[in-house]
Amino acid sequence: MKLFLALIAVFFLALPAASLAADVRVSASLEPEVVAVGDQAMLVVTVEGKFRKTAKPELPALADLAVYESGTSQSMNFINGVVSSSLSFTYVIVPSREGTYTIAPIRFRLDDKVYEANAVTLQAVKEPAAASPPPAGERSGNARDPSGKAKPFLIGADVDRDTVFVSQQVTWTLSFSIDVRANLFQSPTFTPPEAEGFWMEELPPLRKYDEEIEGRRYLVNELKRAYFPTAPGEYAIGPSRITVTVDDAGFPSRDDFFGRSFRSFGFGKPVDLYTEERKITVLPLPAAGKPAGFSGIVGRNVKLYVVSGSKKYEYVLVPKEEGRQSLREIRLSYFDPIEKKYKQCATSPIEIAVNPGSGEPGREIIFAGGGSDIEVLANDINHIHPVPAAIAVGGGGLYRNGVYLALHAIPALAVVLCLGMERRRRRWKNDLPLMRASRALREAEKLLGTAGKQLAQGRPTDACAAVASALSGYLADKMDVSAAGLTSPGIEEYLANRKVPEELRRETRSIMDACDAARYAQASVGQAGAGDTLARSQRLLRTLEKEYLR
Amino acid sequence: MRRLSWIAAAFAAIVCAGLLVPSELRGGADASPRGSSSGLAALFQSANGSYERGEYEDAIKAYRALLDAGVSNADLFYNIANAYFKSGDLGRAVLWYERSLRRSPRDDDARANLKLVRSMLKDNQFLEKKTWYARPADWLERSLSLNESLVLTSMLYVLLCLAVIGFIFMDSRPVRAAHERFSRVSPGRLLGLMPRQDFALAVVLLCALVTASSGLSFDKVMHDRKRSDAVVVVSEAPVYSAPAEDSVLQFRIHAGTKVGLKEQRHGWIRVSLPGGLSGWVANTSAEAI
Numbered sequence: 001m002k003l004f005l006a007l008i009a010v011f012f013l014a015l016p017a018a019s020l021a022a023d024v025r026v027s028a029s030l031e032p033e034v035v036a037v038g039d040q041a042m043l044v045v046t047v048e049g050k051f052r053k054t055a056k057p058e059l060p061a062l063a064d065l066a067v068y069e070s071g072t073s074q075s076m077n078f079i080n081g082v083v084s085s086s087l088s089f090t091y092v093i094v095p096s097r098e099g100t101y102t103i104a105p106i107r108f109r110l111d112d113k114v115y116e117a118n119a120v121t122l123q124a125v126k127e128p129a130a131a132s133p134p135p136a137g138e139r140s141g142n143a144r145d146p147s148g149k150a151k152p153f154l155i156g157a158d159v160d161r162d163t164v165f166v167s168q169q170v171t172w173t174l175s176f177s178i179d180v181r182a183n184l185f186q187s188p189t190f191t192p193p194e195a196e197g198f199w200m201e202e203l204p205p206l207r208k209y210d211e212e213i214e215g216r217r218y219l220v221n222e223l224k225r226a227y228f229p230t231a232p233g234e235y236a237i238g239p240s241r242i243t244v245t246v247d248d249a250g251f252p253s254r255d256d257f258f259g260r261s262f263r264s265f266g267f268g269k270p271v272d273l274y275t276e277e278r279k280i281t282v283l284p285l286p287a288a289g290k291p292a293g294f295s296g297i298v299g300r301n302v303k304l305y306v307v308s309g310s311k312k313y314e315y316v317l318v319p320k321e322e323g324r325q326s327l328r329e330i331r332l333s334y335f336d337p338i339e340k341k342y343k344q345c346a347t348s349p350i351e352i353a354v355n356p357g358s359g360e361p362g363r364e365i366i367f368a369g370g371g372s373d374i375e376v377l378a379n380d381i382n383h384i385h386p387v388p389a390a391i392a393v394g395g396g397g398l399y400r401n402g403v404y405l406a407l408h409a410i411p412a413l414a415v416v417l418c419l420g421m422e423r424r425r426r427r428w429k430n431d432l433p434l435m436r437a438s439r440a441l442r443e444a445e446k447l448l449g450t451a452g453k454q455l456a457q458g459r460p461t462d463a464c465a466a467v468a469s470a471l472s473g474y475l476a477d478k479m480d481v482s483a484a485g486l487t488s489p490g491i492e493e494y495l496a497n498r499k500v501p502e503e504l505r506r507e508t509r510s511i512m513d514a515c516d517a518a519r520y521a522q523a524s525v526g527q528a529g530a531g532d533t534l535a536r537s538q539r540l541l542r543t544l545e546k547e548y549l550r
Numbered sequence: 551m552r553r554l555s556w557i558a559a560a561f562a563a564i565v566c567a568g569l570l571v572p573s574e575l576r577g578g579a580d581a582s583p584r585g586s587s588s589g590l591a592a593l594f595q596s597a598n599g600s601y602e603r604g605e606y607e608d609a610i611k612a613y614r615a616l617l618d619a620g621v622s623n624a625d626l627f628y629n630i631a632n633a634y635f636k637s638g639d640l641g642r643a644v645l646w647y648e649r650s651l652r653r654s655p656r657d658d659d660a661r662a663n664l665k666l667v668r669s670m671l672k673d674n675q676f677l678e679k680k681t682w683y684a685r686p687a688d689w690l691e692r693s694l695s696l697n698e699s700l701v702l703t704s705m706l707y708v709l710l711c712l713a714v715i716g717f718i719f720m721d722s723r724p725v726r727a728a729h730e731r732f733s734r735v736s737p738g739r740l741l742g743l744m745p746r747q748d749f750a751l752a753v754v755l756l757c758a759l760v761t762a763s764s765g766l767s768f769d770k771v772m773h774d775r776k777r778s779d780a781v782v783v784v785s786e787a788p789v790y791s792a793p794a795e796d797s798v799l800q801f802r803i804h805a806g807t808k809v810g811l812k813e814q815r816h817g818w819i820r821v822s823l824p825g826g827l828s829g830w831v832a833n834t835s836a837e838a839i
Contacts, residue, residue: 379666380666381636381662381666381667382632382659382663383632384598384629384632385625385628385659386625387591387594387595387598388594388625388626391587391621392587392621393590393621394620394622396622397696397697397700397771397774398696398701399767404700407704411708411712412711414711418718418719419718
């Protein structure tokens, strides 16, 4: 039995964990699947089902691919009363060499179970010349100041194109190189450029790599931003600023400790470094051929130029009619800046089979044969109810009814009564003389009842015997002695001690004598005499109990 | 022990009587009827006849005569709501469907009709979303009428008293025998508890159930006494910031919109809507459910 209970307990304890891990699906997608070396692809690992949010996917080792975490997003859908949730982990993948990379199934470990996503393949092609130009400015050839000393910091910014259409993306790249031996007092701070006439999106992540320029080793930090012009005209992406706090004793100092002045142990000196302003010419979108529903999207193949890789629109469809419904194709117009013309893409039409609803949640209706769906022509209310079987005045809240409320006292009183009974039973159990004395009258009345029946049956002698037993039994219980051991002097003494008056003592003796006479001289007792004895004994016992022997 | 058995039997009889009497009372045992049962039934039938002939105003008058006679019945409320709907008074239709559902919450016809009428109302109807722990109580509240809730509470209370009595007399042979026979599905016995512990567990569980059920019943009684919900019965009711027409007109509500009834003052009532909107409307604009 205990083993069974233990198994039940284990089952119930294991149930939440099992349900937590149930129905988990993991999938991976890569967008785009073909990128230039150094460009970014977004790897999205989507986990659907119930799971702890602390669990994370395990990415396999990826040679020649830099991986950056780019956050998570959670989505919940409430459709037809069913709640579904998914958590998407986004990673930015940057290939450093040409080639085809297969990212092995990404694992998602939940308790003891391991879920695997599908494998995805990334193709890295040769870096196009215009795709990611090296930032101009202070790079090689400018790594020394006019006095010929090596510069500890190099900064430059450039754009991928200086003539664009309205809404076409301009990628602005900032390159900030720090000599690996430079002694920075604080982390550099970045002040972004002003760019009036553009809206901007960050293009994470910050790339970091080592580069050797004119024989010195620099740590290069590369930051990208996407700017989208909102109107045609001449615009500029202004200078950005990086403030570094350097050792004001000069450069380099880290490997020349003794050449460093004492001031180098101070708080350092802030130095502002600026990039150059970049002029951008924004052309208007051609009016000719602009589609009616043009939404302002400018790009080639659309998704290549959208900042987040793709834009997903989700709509909840609530069918209002049963049957086969068709969702028309959805069209999207965009402008291709390379071919300089408007294009349109469209989804395929979606067919939806709508089953008749039950009208009530929790019930499912399944197709059970037949031809076409029933056509609902109109809706109306349900008809009136017939005359109720029992119609009467009243019928308000029960709590207004006094009888109903009063009835609640009965169970409570019963509980109190039972408590009293149980207390008495326990007291009697520990005090036998008390129990005998308490129950003496009841036992005697039982015998007197028997005597009454015997008298009714015409058996006066038996009735007198029963009366004698009742009386002697009553007195024996009160005196806590055996009925057989009762003696007349003993009774007399007991009654006298309990201050029973002489009259009642005499009556007791008289009844007992009458009973003895009837028992041992049967002929002398008649029906009337026995009845009289019975009545007298009933009166006597009640008087004794009530007045003297309680 | 025989005496104990007699007491138990008497108690059970009283309990049964106690449970039966309310159901009789619920049916409307009225010591001084203002109309005979057959007369009321004839009036009800006559009202239904008017309705079926399309004489909805006459039907409403006849149904109202039943109300005036003191009849308070879910079917009557439902039929009144139908008659109001057919006569184009959506506000009062909603009001009487709500009243009908208070009496008979599981009436599918009333639910369906109310849903249909709500879809025709001018104002969007909103409900307060319940928290997950309040949902079971909310479901019970919507599924049980006031009287059903009270009877459920009474039954649980009687069971609790029986369990206490069983606990008191646990040492007696009849109670032990009864426990042996009837406790085969008792959770305490399944968990391997001693009979006394089993009774104690039953008492604790029943205490919890009685408490929960009493809370539910109390809430329903308070709703019934205070009549804290109302329905707009005029086509449009302006809602002011104070109980005066020269105060700021905040918004307007329309026929059939269910509102919370907060306060009454000199011909005005203060109403509230889900989402925190509240204000004063003329007391003729809305009727308590």
